[in-house]
Amino acid sequence: MAPRGPDFNEPDLASIIETLPPASVHALPFGVIRLDRKGQVIFYSETERRSSGYDQEAISRSFFTEIAPCMNNAKFRGRIDQALAAGTLDISFSFTGDFSDPDRELDVRVQSATDGGCWIFIRRL
DSSP, X not given: OOOOOOOTTOTTHHHHHTTSOHHHHHTSSSXXXXXXXXXXXXXXXXXXXXXXXXXXXXXXXXXXXXXXXXXXXXXXXXXXXXXXXXXXXXXXXXXXXXXXXXXXXXXXXXXXXXXXXXXXXXXXX
């Protein structure tokens, strides 16, 4: 039996993800996206690619302007920006809207990455 990956609700999910090899992160049952401090994608999991329907190259692109402009709003990016301004980036929220389905419900977690930037975890309901 293959080892089970971390659960979406793990309190320290980002630090767990950072210890895993990329193949293990790609195989998780939820989407995983890593942004640098400028919002450029530096990791985009295969699960996220399949689940979202985004089939173009994501690495080195601006997540909020080039890949997911539907999430460049107060309800998604605004929550991340507010948490960053407060100095803590460990938030969870629900969001309605996805690349291919504007009515799809998402569970979202965003946590700081150890070397700056953030991890975005998306579970589709």
